Amino acid sequence: MEELKWQHVSPRYVSLLRIDKSILCGLILIVVSLPAILVDAVPLWAAGIFWGALFVLWLILIFLWAPRRFRVTAFATEPKEVHFRVGALWYRHTAVTHNRIQHLEIEQSPFERMLGLARLIIFTAGGSGADLTIPGLARDDAMALRDELLSMIRDEQLDEAAITEAGPVSSDAKSGDATNE
Amino acid sequence: MSDSRQWQRLPLLALCFFFLSTIRLMMKHLYQAAPALAAAFIAVSALRPFIPHILLGLLVLIMITTVLRYRRFFYATETQRICVKQGVLRKVELNLEYDRIQQADIARPFYFRPFQLAILKLQSAGSKAQEVEIAGLRVDRAVAIQAEILAEIEDDKGAGATQAQDSEASSGVDFTFTLPPSEVLRIGLMQNIFVVVGVITALLFSNQQVNARVREQFVTFVEQFPSTGEAIFAIVAISLGVLVLLILGTIAIQFNKYYGYTLTRRGDRVRYEAGLTSTLTRSFRVQKLQLLDIRQGWMGRLLNRQQIRISQAGNQQKQDGKFVLPCVSPKIRREFNQDLRLPQANWQPVHWLMFPRFVLLFSGLGWLLFDWRVAAGVLVGLTIVRWRWWHMFAWHFDGEWLAIRHGFIGSRQQWMPAAKLQHVSITQGPIQRRFKLSNLQVSTAAGNLYLPYLKTATAERLQQQLLDVTRDNYKRWM
Structure with missing residues (x-):
């Protein structure tokens, strides 16, 4: 197997991850702190332990997890394939061939817009929802990648023959199967 | 407008x-x-x-x-x-x-x-x-x-x-078979009656009021009998009677649904026609096939019959809407395989680490929540279940078809034309990394095939081979 030329996403992706996780920790803090403040039965020391643990978790997410997540988030564009890998502990590597792409989308959340980032979402007919999402791309890079993929898909010429056929193998079917070898 | x-x-x-x-x-x-x-x-x-x-x-x-x-x-x-x-x-x-x-x-x-x-x-x-x-x-x-x-x-x-x-x-038929009534009768038998029993039981015990009412009725019923022995006898007899009625009912429903089942293939078009009081003609074109699901439950195993469901793009949710071969004898299976150019499977096992998965975790939980006897029971029970699951699990790839086989008492095989792949992922958890193992998830337009606990090198090679057969294939896939 040829080595893939992995490309990293924008370094600003680290900031995005930090913002996202800070918001998440903030929400957990609010949701869990409300009963601690409002309900007398919850002792203050228990709340203190929770706040301490949440603070440590936040520090880990911000200073350890986010940079590491950025380092392992990468994509590779081959002549007829797109690859994406993510996850330091729970690794995932997804690949899609151009001829199975149904449509492409670019999405931007308010924070992504603020940082000039975008997500490229590649849809195929398999599964439900998005099949391959490349996050943390600089907006221009995302648009360029989308346009490149679109132009390649547009140029595709479909064969009249079908992949699945029934009955005895005909001589033309045999010659058409050369791609499988 | x-x-x-x-x-x-x-x-x-x-x-x-x-x-x-x-x-x-x-x-x-x-x-x-x-x-x-x-x-x-x-x-x-x-x-x-x-x-x-x-x-x-x-x-x-x-x-x-x-x-x-x-x-x-x-x-x-x-x-x-x-x-x-x-x-x-x-x-x-x-x-x-x-x-x-x-x-x-x-x-x-x-x-x-x-x-x-x-x-x-x-x-x-x-x-x-x-x-x-x-x-x-x-x-x-x-x-x-x-x-x-x-x-x-x-x-x-x-x-x-x-x-x-x-x-x-006028055109000739390329492939056909008809199920005689004796075969159609088997379809009802092959249905898992315990699903129906389970649903009824779940309904009876679904909430406290219904539950209390059922208990009340049950106690009144038992008290009618002079001795507990007789009460138990009556209950067992009634339960068996209900079970037999359910089985007969299922057989009758399926007989009505699949009576006269005839499958024909003319060129690219496959259709089946079946039904006694109401009939159904279902058709699709071979090129639309995305996934084959070949099932054999425990009853199917006893009767030596299988059921085949053919999925096209997008209809993975609806079981009732699938193109089905409801009762497939070994002879029909051979002919069907030959007609659809399905190869003889060369089943490959997955790594043995698949089977102890969850066993230690759940045994530990049993110990924590109950005592060591529960933990030991869970350990033995789960080990047997997981071992069997691992033993049954296998995959096959020949360049044209990718298949997996799994099951516990019965078995289930899923076959997909490899070049109809939509996307393919390799995943790996931290423990798997230590043992150089990975999982492969292959998506089709009609569902996913999941191959867990492959050697990472095998998973990567398989991913590459699947991409190779798909990348340059511009033939019609749906």
């Missing part, structure tokens, strides 16, 4: 269809609320005298809905497209290109048969897997539309739709 389409209304008899379909819809909603309704029935005794009124109210509601749904339903056929306008509160207009239709069914329910009417059911490929039902079409019209949809490939080869329709009757 002007609408140039010639919208057609359905014949008046289609009201029957809308009536039954409204009842079906209502039952579906009521079924979800069944535990709450049962509880209300038992708990609120004041409600009971009003049950006839409630039922009458429901009937009136069903009638009104039926008429409104019928009045608002229109369809139009155009070249290579069928359009449907429907909806009472929310109006929907659907345009279905023939090319996107994955499966075309003609159902002839008993109430339409004397009038030579039929329901045309079309399934499209799409993220929502839309299904269109046009009820009350004349049978010849429904057959003509179905033929037009299926003949699309013939069009591509230069023959017209009408020619294809004409050739329907």
